[in-house]
Amino acid sequence: MTSSISPSPTILLPDLPPKTLVGIDLITFTSTPNFHGIRDLPPGWHFLYTGTTESLSLRSGGWFYITPPSPDQNHALVPTTPTTPDILIWKWNPDTETLSPLLATNNTDKQEALRHKANLGTIWQRGGLFRYCSRVSPAALAQQSAGRPVQYEIDEEDEAEGRQTWRDLTDQMTPGLLTRVVGDAVVDVDGRARWMVTSASSALRDNDVIPGITDTDPETAKEEMEKVTGEKESEFSFLPVDLKRTWREGAIGRERTEAAQDRSWALGDLVQRVSGEERDGEAQVLGELQFTFLMILTLMNYSCLQQWKRLLELVLTCRRAIRDREVLVSGVLRLLLLQLKRCDDVEGGLFDLDGEEGGEFLRKLLIKFRRSLYEVVEVTESVVKTEFEKLEAWVKEEYDWELNREVVVRRGMVQLEDGEQVELDMHDDDEDDELGEYAPMVVDLGENATPDDVNTEED
Incomplete structure (x- = not known):
């Protein structure tokens, strides 16, 4: 490739130290001296992150969107539609050992961006760009580790399946959702938005009080924690799920008791509070389930784990919503199955992150949900039943969970x-x-x- 050829969507990572953990979507690898970036990025959402080591280190990364090659409806999802090819440049900060975008407000960053883009053709010819893959083969990793240009055959069917899995895991992500949860995006030199997250990012409700570091004043605690981590941490603004109070203001007697046993009112109230449009509100719930899980998967973020559990517990303890919000409930079940199939990607296992409880919280939720499902839905043809049966069969085979409590001798x-x-x-x-x-x-x-x-x- 020469510099006169229009490049494919590419991430450039100049000055990235060797042996740095690099992750892009569902794959991770260790950088080498010859590694300078990733080319051939497909359209859609992506999450790039790094860590100084493969484990026990602060990880940080950012969400960004690659525009399709031709105009379509997805362009409406992007805050700014750039007119130049998608060449994203992330600079390495040796002080914080993290990647950050080259900013549009910094003239030095603008000059640096032009210089790196001018050298793109040379970097490509030297084999310094890793071709994007949804799954990395052992042969590719061996060549990359040796510092040689990566040349290997890709199983097209396997690659297509991996890309579809990532699309299914992110199909409810939007700039609006990311801005609500993470905060305002950082805009780079080309006007592209990126939402930055670290493994230490947290919602206020999930913060631990550490004597000598944190304080009763939230702002003081935040400043002290920034001194410890060496960078400004984003504060998540999750959907306000309160599992201890799931009834309307002023409810008494039977209404309050029923709302405590069937949390459908609380789910409906949450949907209405996040958006006046029912479908958009339900999409926000699904999108936050996607975001929190992927931040567990990539960054092992504790606060996201807690919110993921809270959202699942809210939805799976509803009864009327099984019938009244069929699209949302079936979507949650479909997404949960897809997420559970990726649990082993979490270092040490997803359920091991939750301490002694492990996956027991989810098993109990699914047992209770199954009982409610077969009491509420009488017809055999139900999209919720169909999705649950797929999930039930998978956890039975994978974890040996028996969700039908009637067949268990108590x-x-x-x-x-x-x-x-x-x-x-x-x-x-x-x-x-x-x-x-x-x-x-x-x-x-x-x-x-x-x-x-x-x-x-x-x-």
């Missing part, structure tokens, strides 16, 4: 090694069945009880 006699027989009783579902410690209790409030006393409940 009480029986077990013989110990010494021959003694004892009765075993499982209490996993006591909360649903209102047994044991969850059994209802009659309380005498006395003759002078007020309505407020009657409707007082613990969260």
Whole structure:
């Protein structure tokens, strides 16, 4: 390739130190002295991130959008539609050991961008650009590690499947969603927007109070944490999911009790609060599920893990929404199956990030959801049922989770090694069945009880 040929969409990473962890979408690799960037980026959303080591280091990255080669409706998703070819340049900051865009407000950055673009043809000819792949073959990694130009055969069918998986994992992402969650985009020298995130980024509700570092004042705590990490951290503005209060203001008695057991009202309220349009509000819920999962997958971000769990718990504990919000619920089930198939991509495993609880929280949610599904939906042909059956079959085969509690023996006699027989009783579902410690209790409030006393409940 020569400089006179119009280049394909390319990321340039000048001055990136060797042995740096580099990730683009669903693949990761270690940089070499000959690595200068990634070429042939397909249209759509991408997430580029780096880390000083493969584990136990701060990771940072940014979301960006590659415009299609010809005008179509997707252009409406992009805040600014550049007129020049998609050549994105990220400079390495040795002080913070992170990548950052060359800024439009900096004249030095503008000159540097022109210089790197002028050298693009030479870098290409020297084999310094890694061809974008949704999946990297061992042969490609071996050639890249040796510092040689990467030349290998791509399984077109496998590559197409990998690209489709990434599109399905990001099809609800929009500039509006990223701006709402992450904050305003950084605009580079060519007017392209990038939303920057790090593994330390967090929502305020998920911040831990660390003596000597954090403070009771949120702004003071944020400033202190920036001193520790060496850079300004973005604060996530997630959808306000409150699982302890899922009823409307002023609800009393049966209405409040039912809203605590069926969180459909809370889901509908959340959809309305994020957008006046039902479909757009539901898309925001799906988009945030996509964003949080991918930040777990790539950055191992703790706050995103907590929000991902909160959103799943809200949706999977709804009953009326199974029928009234069929598109949203079926979309969540379809997305969840796709995400679970990528769980092993998370270093150490997705469920291991959650400590001792592991995947138990999700198994219990799916068991409860299955029970609600078959009580609410009577017809055999239901898109929610169809998507759930696919998910149920997969977790049964992959994790050996039995979601049909009717086929599980919950009480029986077990013989110990010494021959003694004892009765075993499982209490996993006591909360649903209102047994044991969850059994209802009659309380005498006395003759002078007020309505407020009657409707007082613990969260």
